[in-house]
Amino acid sequence: MYEEARETDPKKYIAGAAGDWELVVGLEVHAQISSKSKLFSGASAEYGGEPNDHVSIVDAAMPGMLPVINEFCVRQAVKTGLGLKAQINLRSVFDRKNYFYPDLPQGYQISQFKDPIVGPGTVLLDMKDGARVEIGIERLHMEQDAGKSIHDQHPSKTYVDLNRSGVALMEIVSLPDIRSSEEARAYVTKLRSILRYLGTCDGNMEEGSMRADVNVSVRRPGDPFGTRCEIKNVNSIRYVGQAIEYEARRQIDILEEGGSIDQETRLFDPKSGKTRAMRSKEEAHDYRYFPDPDLLPLEFTREWVDEIAAELPELPDEKRARLMSDYGLSAYDAGVLVADQASSAYFEKVATGRNAKLAVNWVMGDLSASANEKNVGLDQVGISPDQLGGLIDLIEDKTISGKIAKDVFEILLAEGGDPRTIVEDKGLKQVTDTGAIEAAVDEVIAANPDKVAEVREKPRMAGWFVGQVMKATGGKANPKAVNDILKAKLGL
Numbered sequence: 001m002y003e004e005a006r007e008t009d010p011k012k013y014i015a016g017a018a019g020d021w022e023l024v025v026g027l028e029v030h031a032q033i034s035s036k037s038k039l040f041s042g043a044s045a046e047y048g049g050e051p052n053d054h055v056s057i058v059d060a061a062m063p064g065m066l067p068v069i070n071e072f073c074v075r076q077a078v079k080t081g082l083g084l085k086a087q088i089n090l091r092s093v094f095d096r097k098n099y100f101y102p103d104l105p106q107g108y109q110i111s112q113f114k115d116p117i118v119g120p121g122t123v124l125l126d127m128k129d130g131a132r133v134e135i136g137i138e139r140l141h142m143e144q145d146a147g148k149s150i151h152d153q154h155p156s157k158t159y160v161d162l163n164r165s166g167v168a169l170m171e172i173v174s175l176p177d178i179r180s181s182e183e184a185r186a187y188v189t190k191l192r193s194i195l196r197y198l199g200t201c202d203g204n205m206e207e208g209s210m211r212a213d214v215n216v217s218v219r220r221p222g223d224p225f226g227t228r229c230e231i232k233n234v235n236s237i238r239y240v241g242q243a244i245e246y247e248a249r250r251q252i253d254i255l256e257e258g259g260s261i262d263q264e265t266r267l268f269d270p271k272s273g274k275t276r277a278m279r280s281k282e283e284a285h286d287y288r289y290f291p292d293p294d295l296l297p298l299e300f301t302r303e304w305v306d307e308i309a310a311e312l313p314e315l316p317d318e319k320r321a322r323l324m325s326d327y328g329l330s331a332y333d334a335g336v337l338v339a340d341q342a343s344s345a346y347f348e349k350v351a352t353g354r355n356a357k358l359a360v361n362w363v364m365g366d367l368s369a370s371a372n373e374k375n376v377g378l379d380q381v382g383i384s385p386d387q388l389g390g391l392i393d394l395i396e397d398k399t400i401s402g403k404i405a406k407d408v409f410e411i412l413l414a415e416g417g418d419p420r421t422i423v424e425d426k427g428l429k430q431v432t433d434t435g436a437i438e439a440a441v442d443e444v445i446a447a448n449p450d451k452v453a454e455v456r457e458k459p460r461m462a463g464w465f466v467g468q469v470m471k472a473t474g475g476k477a478n479p480k481a482v483n484d485i486l487k488a489k490l491g492l
């Protein structure tokens with residue numbers, strides 16, 4: 001089934017002691033569906049709360065309880081499938097995945113096995129070097145989350161919190177198309193951005209709303225796929241990258257020493273940056289999947305899907321293309337902006353009806369630098385689109401020069417306020433009054449007869465005069481006017 005998987009750019013090979021290796025990665029991402037209530041009960045799906053506050057008799061698996069499908073969650077899964085340009089299956093089946101765990105009172109998880117709600121799709125990655133990489137999605141299925149065992153509250157007891165029991169998850173399974181840790185990080189980032197645009201998952205990895213099982217194998221270029229290890233429940237994008245780097249190296253070392261890889265489940269420890277064995281496939285559960293007799297197959301019509309499709313928002317790929325054509329943004333800048341919905345909305349508010357080039361320069365330049373410094377989104381820097389737009393208007397109508405604009409930007413950052421008022425109050429207006437500039441030019445010429453003689457020999461020296469005049473006018477003189485007047489007066 002994985003035979004058509006993509007080839008690796010030889011630049012991405014990992015050097016071993018004896019020749020190159022190719023990395024192969026496939027991800028299973030669990031994303032919590034944004035929904036008020038759980039997948040099969042009316043209990044709250046909200047994060048947090050006191051332990052066992054959000055538990056109905058269905059989630060506690062009381063005898064005789066019956067699950068009832070939450071239509072909104074189905075809608076969210078379909079929406080996600082459409083956002084992944086995937087096949088939507090009009091008929092899917094819920095299965096019981098049987099295993100024992102203290103925080104799983106039913107004794108099984110309701111999931112989808114053979115017939116998932118969403119089939120093959122794709123996620124496009126824009127890499128830093130400009131490459132576009134297409135990662136295949138194998139499937140998306142719906143399932144319930146389990147509860148949580150709490151081991152650290154009592155010396156000899158384990159507590160069980162069922163707040164998460166029954167919360168709706170989407171498991172999104174990629175093909176083994178990923179060929180480097182950067183691609184894996186870009187994939188999770190892009191997937192999260194698509195889910196957030198769609199409003200189907202909040203993507204908060206710290207709260208566990210999104211986590212990834214990372215499957216890693218290595219092979220000699222051109223060889224069939226190697227045996228994989230699965231690193232469970234990785235909960236940050238950075239850790240996904242680190243886990244892959246470590247795991248690839250571990251496998252290469254074993255293979256180069258003549259050993260072989262055991263297919264096993266591993267855990268990533270962020271403190272040490274290492275993965276360690278959790279259980280081997282031999283001990284793996286036989287889940288005895290079978291269709292849940294409490295639930296009918298899930299069926300809906302093509303018209304219902306079309307209705308949902310009509311409500312889809314503009315997604316990152318389409319928005320990126322539009323920003324490039326509407327505002328002349330580079331592919332890279334557009335990619336950076338659309339990754340975060342609030343940032344691209346901010347940019348559009350600034351750029352609409354204004355000089356797009358100036359808007360791009362200010363948003364991707366000074367504003368982005370401040371955002372990076374503060375480690376926040378563009379909309380969180382503390383300068384509103386109206387303020388930045390106002391500043392750009394002042395440059396555009398030549399009230400201030402680009403240089404003074406930088407000072408005004410700093411004032412806006414530190415004190416806030418209205419850019420035009422700041423410029424007026426602080427007397428920062430650009431001097432375009434040629435009389436005033438002429439007077440300043442005359443003064444500089446009169447005070448520097450030696451330099452005047454020099455500049456007639458070496459016209460490159462003119463820059464020095466421009467600098468002096470700008471200094472004399474507090475940086476407020478219109479640079480073009482200064483140049484013109486100087487040239488005329490010096491006879492250059």
Ligand code: ADP
Binds near residue numbers: 025174216226227
């Ligand atoms: P399972 O359900 O047992 O975990 P699957 O065949 O459904 O197994 O694969 C799960 C994930 O493992 C998928 O994301 C897939 O892309 C990935 N995968 C499969 N084979 C390999 C391999 N040889 N190397 C890396 N990843 C792989």
Ligand code: MG
Binds near residue numbers: 028213230
């Ligand atoms: Mg798996």
